[in-house]
Amino acid sequence: MSTITPAENLEADHRVKAVFDDIRATRKSDFINNMWLYLAFDPALLERTWAEVKTVMATPSTLDPVIKEMLYIAVSVTNGCSYCVHSHTAAAKAKGMTDAQYAELLSIISLAGKTNQLALGLQVPVDSAFDADAAKP
Amino acid sequence: MSTITPAENLEADHRVKAVFDDIRATRKSDFINNMWLYLAFDPALLERTWAEVKTVMATPSTLDPVIKEMLYIAVSVTNGCSYCVHSHTAAAKAKGMTDAQYAELLSIISLAGKTNQLALGLQVPVDSAFDADAAKP
Amino acid sequence: MSTITPAENLEADHRVKAVFDDIRATRKSDFINNMWLYLAFDPALLERTWAEVKTVMATPSTLDPVIKEMLYIAVSVTNGCSYCVHSHTAAAKAKGMTDAQYAELLSIISLAGKTNQLALGLQVPVDSAFDADAAKP
Amino acid sequence: MSTITPAENLEADHRVKAVFDDIRATRKSDFINNMWLYLAFDPALLERTWAEVKTVMATPSTLDPVIKEMLYIAVSVTNGCSYCVHSHTAAAKAKGMTDAQYAELLSIISLAGKTNQLALGLQVPVDSAFDADAAKP
Amino acid sequence: MSTITPAENLEADHRVKAVFDDIRATRKSDFINNMWLYLAFDPALLERTWAEVKTVMATPSTLDPVIKEMLYIAVSVTNGCSYCVHSHTAAAKAKGMTDAQYAELLSIISLAGKTNQLALGLQVPVDSAFDADAAKP
Amino acid sequence: MSTITPAENLEADHRVKAVFDDIRATRKSDFINNMWLYLAFDPALLERTWAEVKTVMATPSTLDPVIKEMLYIAVSVTNGCSYCVHSHTAAAKAKGMTDAQYAELLSIISLAGKTNQLALGLQVPVDSAFDADAAKP
Known part of the structure; x- marks a missing residue:
């Protein structure tokens, strides 16, 4: 439908x-x-x-085609886009994503989902060390 | 605060x-x-x-440490977690993410944000070819 | 279900x-x-x-009924609410949304999905010109 | 701003x-x-x-006022609404939320964030046992 | 699928x-x-x-098992995770959630969805009274 | 930052x-x-x-420039993109959005946020009448 x-x-x-x-x-x-x-x-x-x-x-670019598909999956999962999750997971597999890499992908995006909630829940202030300007000489 | x-x-x-x-x-x-x-x-x-x-x-695992941070960034951006975006972008840079890779990361996650909206807006049905079971002999 | x-x-x-x-x-x-x-x-x-x-x-209000449905669709797509996308797209069509308007709606909400990711990824600081107070005499 | x-x-x-x-x-x-x-x-x-x-x-209702605020926090964190997280966390504390309860709230909503990503990533099919109709005699 | x-x-x-x-x-x-x-x-x-x-x-902890499931539902609904909504609603019912509590849960999480949009739309600044530090003597 | x-x-x-x-x-x-x-x-x-x-x-297109900005705001609010909310609200005002229209925009997107939660919480099945194919002769 x-x-x-x-x-x-x-x-x-x-x-x-x-x-x-x-x-x-x-x-x-x-x-x-x-x-x-x-x-x-x-x-x-x-x-x-x-x-x-x-x-x-x-x-062709600085990132491997499999990695690009994995990044696409990460966003699609977080947005809850079922079509996109299916199509890009199929694409990642077709381009060579191994089962071990897929398991790792899920481990990372689920961990990120978890710590995102923690940082948002606590409203943790950004460390000044993470400021791009701070890294300048 | x-x-x-x-x-x-x-x-x-x-x-x-x-x-x-x-x-x-x-x-x-x-x-x-x-x-x-x-x-x-x-x-x-x-x-x-x-x-x-x-x-x-x-x-140590099947994915490069820089790639792991990039996947973390992809989820954090999509969830709108400012703290997480800052901390994992800093980590990715510290682990060697180049400017070209960062530009590509942003290109991919913004494209995914775009096509996620299109697939969700049209409610595109998942192709049967993307079914994991379909790939079985 | x-x-x-x-x-x-x-x-x-x-x-x-x-x-x-x-x-x-x-x-x-x-x-x-x-x-x-x-x-x-x-x-x-x-x-x-x-x-x-x-x-x-x-x-009856300051916005056209079709526009109201389009705004509803924009939120529903972004929240990934399949039921809401279907019902409000049907409503928008019933109230006169043309194919050209629907294509434009999808163009805008997918572009917004894209630039939202870019602004969140870069953590772009809000321009002071956009401050409501700044517009005051 | x-x-x-x-x-x-x-x-x-x-x-x-x-x-x-x-x-x-x-x-x-x-x-x-x-x-x-x-x-x-x-x-x-x-x-x-x-x-x-x-x-x-x-x-007054079937749920304790503190629980209501905790539910409000769960949604607000997931939506990344900083104002709402701050105001409802303050309200929950004012109504008696203990530190132990707050730690548990964060444990649950972060775990949910994690398993949501897993279920969405794997596109796990809903068990028929969870169908409301299935429970009917 | x-x-x-x-x-x-x-x-x-x-x-x-x-x-x-x-x-x-x-x-x-x-x-x-x-x-x-x-x-x-x-x-x-x-x-x-x-x-x-x-x-x-x-x-066993400081929160009732039913309440824990309700918090889980709140996050899962907001993330649009269909599997999680089904499984945790079934679990909440199995653990004793009444119809009245379920109606209240839906009332609260839908109200939170509404006011989250208002606060994010208006970009309401956080009151200093909500600052955790402000509560210190 | x-x-x-x-x-x-x-x-x-x-x-x-x-x-x-x-x-x-x-x-x-x-x-x-x-x-x-x-x-x-x-x-x-x-x-x-x-x-x-x-x-x-x-x-120039089928939608008024003010309407386009309002659609952009709807997505940006739902994604919690502070920069985008500020910039497109400023743009909408500059292009003529009245206070009454802005109030209506907020009324609609907050109502959508509310009913999205209800439909996702109840997992309401899509009516067959909303199927695009169903409308065909």
Whole structure:
């Protein structure tokens, strides 16, 4: 059950088709997951979102692709986004996340959830040593 | 301004002193940040929390210490925990996070914040391909 | 699957019946959605909640009814409340939200989700120009 | 720094004065905390909010006043509302919350923060035994 | 649909079996709910989590067991954790939460959700009277 | 206190200068608020973020500029982003949001915060009438 129903022939829109073609080429797979099928109701939003995902997630950078997916999972879990948790956990596994790394990921994000509550509950004041300016000579 | 005021001579409590000594030994530093000073009002909570942080964050594992801090930051930002964002960003930098990695971290967690909203707004149904059971032979 | 099961003959309770009658009269429809059927387990909570919804959402005011529903959606998406996203998106459409407006709503709330993460990640200090007092002569 | 500045003579508005008088009478104290001073910019919103707070929090009921404040703290911490954490922790203490109870509150809400992340990360399916309907004869 | 599939013979792992045996003994029931079946994929995480849950939730303390479950519900609702809301509401009922108490719980956590939004929207400054230090002689 | 310190001569970087010039031209004002000064530490992130903000927020569209800012506020309040609440409330006022509209905005987002908690607490099932597919002929 969703808030919109994707049109039957989404790729009849050339802007949608161009994005889908680029998704397939970038991922070397014919599979287009629901996120993109649903976003296609607005070609401009689809284009902007895919362009950013491609730039941030699919371009070689200083972080390993598996690590990027793990960071994505951390945010998605904290926001309670079921779709995002499923899709990025699947992506992390496809990119090589091991069971041990997954267990560690869950250990860290659950610990962070715990200590976040403690710091917010106590309203712990930020140490001046953590101030970026303080580190300056 | 906080919800409690740490006692003046926290280490007069031997359980608190034992934890603080272990924090100093583990981190090879005399600095005890406010989180622990405030948690010390309840020695049992302090002990449990530090034991878990030490196990999860300060024990060699499958993830690099910098990556662990970045995952911690991702959750803390999403929960809006100012103290935690400051302390773990400082820790990540101390452990070697580069400016380029930090920029990438922010790029990923802000993109995740964006696409989380899109998936939740559209209530995109989870693809069956993302089902853990589906991957089984 | 829910945490309670609505009684079979909810309107046998005259307080529940009075609220349901008012919902039907206000909306000019016989349909009572699940939110009210489930809240009916506590007539006082049902009365208070409906009274506030009626005052805030169903009374002519400075904001257009469609805009009010869009604001409701913005909060519900951010809180990850699936029921609320579905019900208020349906309401917004019923009150005239166009596809173009819906695409824009999603563009804005996802952009806000993104920049919220950036501001929280960087812990950007509030500009003094944004202080309400600063605007005073 | 706030988004509005309270007027200097708030009680010149008779609706505001009536609410403030009732707050003072209900709490048997002359102190009006900032929440009400800021809400006074809109007398209708002030009236509705105070009426609900008085009904829910200041009327004898099945839950102890200290417990009510602790529940309020649990939500406020999770939402990261600094003002609310401060005001309701002060209220809980004023109503008799002991240090041991406060430590336990923090232990529970931080544990919940942790296991929430685990359940959301693993997307654990709800046991059918937890279905309200399942409990029916 | 979940991110992992529990192994068929989980208790073949002696660490998992030891935790499950302790859960059954502590709860005086043969029922092991899904949370533990799914966490069992990582015995260390399972052990740590159960040990903390047992200490915090199943040990006699200053708070009534029903109250503890209600606090757990408050956090779980605010985090939008469906599994946790279901499991802890079932637990609260099993431990004696009455319908009247449940209605009150919902009244309080929904009111807190409302006033949290107001305080965050107005960015109400914390009263100095709420400062823990201010209470000192 | 922030996690980074903006460089002193940010506009020495030509990419930063180009974005800042465009911000000034778009807004017809010399004022550059902190968000952009802090994002400038990574010119690529600055460029991407400003491009999206300009497209979504500063381009004539189906929604009034004041309404767009109100939607932004709704998300920012729910995420507890203090910076964002301040900056977008100031922007909404500058673009003509009246006191009455602001009071209504707060009334709606606080009511949504309340009913979100109720729907999540009760785990109310989504009515089939709210299914986008159900509306199809």
